[in-house]
Amino acid sequence: MAKVQDRYLVVDPWRIVEDGFHPERSRVSESLFSLSNEHMGARGHFEEEYSGDTLIGCYLNGIYEEHYLKEPTTYKGISNRIAFMVNTVNWLYAHIELGGEALDLKRSQFSEFRRELDFRTGQVIREFTWTTKAGQRLKVAFSRFLSMKTKELGFQRISLTPLNFTAAIDVTLGLDFSVPHETYRQNFWKCPRSDAQADRWAIIGTSTGIKHKLFAGSRIMSAASIDGTPLKNAKFAGSRLTLNLVEGKEQHLDRVSVLYTTRDPKASVVDTWTRGVEMLDSLDQADYQSALQDNVDYWQDFWKKADISIDGDPEAQQGIRFCIFQMQQTYRGAVDGSNIGAKGLTGEAYNGNAFWDTETYCLPYYLFSNPKAARALIDFRLKTLPQAMERAKSLDCKGACYPIATTDGTESCTLWQHASLQFQPTTAVAYAIWHYVGVTGDVDFLYTEGVELLIPICRFLASRGDWSPRTHKFGYYAVMGPDEFQMMVNNNCYTNYMAKRTFTYATKVLADMDKAAPARKSELFKRLDCTAEEIAAWQNMADNMAIPVDPETGIFEQHEGFFDLPHLDVDAIPVTDFPLYHNWSYDRIYRNDMIKQPDVLMFMFLYNQSFSPAEKKANYDYYEPRCIHESSLSPSLHSIFAAELGLKDEAFNFFNFATRIDLDNYNRNTAEGIHITSIAAAWMNVVYGYGGMRSDGDMLVFNPTIPDRWKSYSFGIAYRDSIIRVDVSQESARLKVTEGAPIQALVRGRVREINEEGLTL
């Protein structure tokens, strides 16, 4: 891997700390210091105006706009519409003036800059000392957090300490709907109603296309009344406050903001306003500190269950906690009908769209920490089934085809070579059902909602595939697998294998229903016009699925003809050529045996126990040197295989990359946002990689190992009604149920009981 770290943050087990301002990495810091509570997110942009490089980003989950291509492709089945997460109101807006001079870290003189995000509080604090041209020295600290208790609330504190003067200072606070969207260089809001008083303001934004309504309201949380002049313009409501500063004395200016949205284009401005004002009036948090305490409690409780501790590797420790923190704040099943964007709520890249990463990379984290959240992710696909059926139709197919990129269930990728050729989102939904049911045992879900998805998915797969006249095998032609560096190939091994397993699973589930839920099955078959012949045809397709493999070596051929492709030594590619999409002629990427990310290894990971160690080794040895890891999803998967195969150095190197991909900006694109779904893979990297856990069988599997550099590590998982903690040191490993009933698991190849007493290896 030609990826090199770019580290500038302080290594700390529970925090990320920027010591001294790094303006050239301004956007990277903004991404890293992002906050979210699933409902809303805010990049770590400055509160006060900053004329340097910045991307002011306040996003609300599910609040998007749409862009129709100006020169649409007229070929059928190609999406010409992009749904994208839209920048909303900057509720952190502050403008600070002292003696007529405005604070702006691009222009102002300042010292002792420090910024930190604490994973135990979810609070970001930024502080520095400002020296005005007149020589006044003011210590400034900005604090903020998003409530994990009441998701519509955001808190802000501005602390001011004059070090060498006593004077009044002007602080304008407000709610600013005028921020433009980065890609489209356009603002998507109109504000039909606003109100401003000295110490409270509110404004409603209606997005110009979709007509989302967003109420934003703020109020000052000080006990004493503050002098202020209300300010309003077309897209802004706020107040210019005057504070009398006294030398040496710290003063706080605290405000709470409500960001409330109905997410319903039909909701009226009046109703949204009324409800928003009600929320602003009825806050139960009396002040900043007590609200913060709620967050501290939330995170304390969370870390107790979900922490991964690593002793002996501070970088890894910080990295993995950062990953878990980001995962948890991005998604926890708190917002109905939401999904996980590739960058979460931390930036506008990938348009805020969710990909198949949700089911294959993120889901395991939730399956083993918060099954309800896992279920909610599957519910997103249920809710968007009509869109997926419409999409299949536009591709001249039957059933349901899930979009490669989506916000609202429709296909948001306008590149046909991805949107029309990649079917891993569709098979991933079936896989997620299988995985969810396997881990939770929730057959009720399976026989009600689950089958409602499995049938249209199989119908799509049956209609999209075809038979070879020469081999009489069923397969998929003109597809792109997960590896996006092999485009429009035939019989991509991943696609075919996943389809085979999907058919087999659906067929089995429907057969099981004869006994387990006959009435439901008969109702279902009637309603969906499903017959035994159709199911038998699926089984036939599964039985005769083309799975290209070299019988001598056991190496799966990623697609037909892959072994014949010209070889490229990926290590010989100059670092300056990356990212290849920018520096190589587009077609050049696609005509050799270089792969962007795991494809064969991907299905061998998903159905790990279906393959022998020898098969895994052969395929890892073949594909790993051909992989360029241009996808951030790639290294952790390789680390997990390397750990299983006993390749300790490789496992460790890939792990470092996966865990610190953003902290060390390995891909040089953290400025655009955090790689949220890759971060989920970092969790898997510990639990599946070093913990050796496998969840693709009838019982859990554990085969813990430990990198040489670590003294010990520990992680916990929720499984069915129990909590299991795994502690691994260089000497021994211990598995213990800390809550709930004992469980049976396959530990180092033997069925063992894990109970409260613990099992020491």
Next chain:
Amino acid sequence: MAKVQDRYLVVDPWRIVEDGFHPERSRVSESLFSLSNEHMGARGHFEEEYSGDTLIGCYLNGIYEEHYLKEPTTYKGISNRIAFMVNTVNWLYAHIELGGEALDLKRSQFSEFRRELDFRTGQVIREFTWTTKAGQRLKVAFSRFLSMKTKELGFQRISLTPLNFTAAIDVTLGLDFSVPHETYRQNFWKCPRSDAQADRWAIIGTSTGIKHKLFAGSRIMSAASIDGTPLKNAKFAGSRLTLNLVEGKEQHLDRVSVLYTTRDPKASVVDTWTRGVEMLDSLDQADYQSALQDNVDYWQDFWKKADISIDGDPEAQQGIRFCIFQMQQTYRGAVDGSNIGAKGLTGEAYNGNAFWDTETYCLPYYLFSNPKAARALIDFRLKTLPQAMERAKSLDCKGACYPIATTDGTESCTLWQHASLQFQPTTAVAYAIWHYVGVTGDVDFLYTEGVELLIPICRFLASRGDWSPRTHKFGYYAVMGPDEFQMMVNNNCYTNYMAKRTFTYATKVLADMDKAAPARKSELFKRLDCTAEEIAAWQNMADNMAIPVDPETGIFEQHEGFFDLPHLDVDAIPVTDFPLYHNWSYDRIYRNDMIKQPDVLMFMFLYNQSFSPAEKKANYDYYEPRCIHESSLSPSLHSIFAAELGLKDEAFNFFNFATRIDLDNYNRNTAEGIHITSIAAAWMNVVYGYGGMRSDGDMLVFNPTIPDRWKSYSFGIAYRDSIIRVDVSQESARLKVTEGAPIQALVRGRVREINEEGLTL
């Protein structure tokens, strides 16, 4: 083939005639009645205003504009600029008013409509009788032609005969630069200078982007002076003329127009104006009739040499003469640096761009009728070599890569799947050199200009191809061959075979130069930094080129894996599904064994004598049923093979399609313009198909056959310094040199001399 004719024109051996107006086919007629003289072209649109469906189209060869995609693709090597032929000045503009009523065939009452284009004169006449609301009956006839003698001249005659009244009539004539471009719904002209007098007007247009300057000037050609009011506005110059009509007496209003352009963006308006006015002043044609006589002389002379006559099949006779007429008027080497657009100068489809059709479909016609014109077509590629080298660079390759679609030598196709994957334009240039030199014996050209092209072409082919690690064969990966229904495949047989022949030819030519032109070779090698090692590498690539073929059947596999593709019964596709690009999901086209046009058969045609009859039969039998002929280039190629293989019915059916593709609007898109390059294939269909001529060996080959339905047919070809005429009847065939020295040819398998006495078979 699911193609059905739509015939409405009168069948006539020397003309096309529309008897009675067909407003629903208005644009089809406009295309069919198009005129051109290579320098300029005019669709058969009405002179007078017409509020029905129309595309006013006056084009000048090489006058184009450019469009940059509004949302460009950022991947490297993808063109985001389209150069397109731009609509210019409507120099035929006429507005006719009688008694306050304007003539408009959408609204006016009229009878006895008739329109004809005569291939012997190049004149279009349209006549009808107009009855005004007041009951005045006026016989109107519009005539027009473009001078084949002085290419800048266009002539127009308006004949008016009042049948039942005597009155004055107002006729406004002018030069109208305000016509918008159809696709971009925009006008691309500004007019910096104009002048109008009663009987002459001039105006200069400067195109808004490229800054082409086009002078248009008209003058009335009547002896007597005419009353007129000059008219001018921003983009128009003309005059409102009053004619006193006398019952029963025909009056002509004749004008000549000069369309002059420097084709140089730096040319000044003043210079262009001066030269234009000079031309308008110095016309040597005194009147309409004598100018027309010049055209009649030109065409008489032309038909004497180039006519194909068919006895016993009036439809074929009309069809083939229409094709030859269109070819000849579109291109004859009269304009320096021009090429042949897919629709010639008859419409805006394909943006007026030239494709590889020029070298593979059009060139043979010129090789055997006008070798200088053939040579001029190759010169276009020489002139645009710098652009082709730039293009290769943008594709991360060496040498020269010729564009798939071009006007100015740059790549004008913004679809990467075509522009970055199709290399037949590049190999076609090498093929054209080989073919041109073989037919003309012009080795001077070969050793000077020819090699200047062959070397960079080989360099491109060497850098774009690669070696398979398994087969150790050289080939091309991620390509699209001529058949555009198989996208991004490996080792496309056509691409590989053409590259192999190109390498072999270039290597041989360079070896020959050791004796034939050693000084030139040494200068060339030094200047181009060419070494013996490089040439040897090309030979090695040629020797080891992958040519997938089934050794048992002799069937070439169109690309690796083609034989494994799901089979589609193309005859079962409903007619309503065509064109497939509009009605099928884009990806659906690419995942079966259906082909759009010949690919394997294409190279077997180009290098016909390199393949045995058994090979041709096996491949024709395999590919013909899989071909859907969505390319208009397809049927004639199949007809030629069918004729060679003795499949008389198939040959005849394909021939009918090819010859009357536009006259009978088989593809339902003649409205967009004439399929000029397909029309060239119709010529080949007679000469190579029924005439059995082959020109890919050391001597010409003739194997004449004749369809059952025909009594006889005859064609002539120019070869080296001789003219050969071939007359074939059901009983016998006769080959005769009518001019020049006798030639040796392979006739029905034996070397025979063809001389002035003639050879009867």
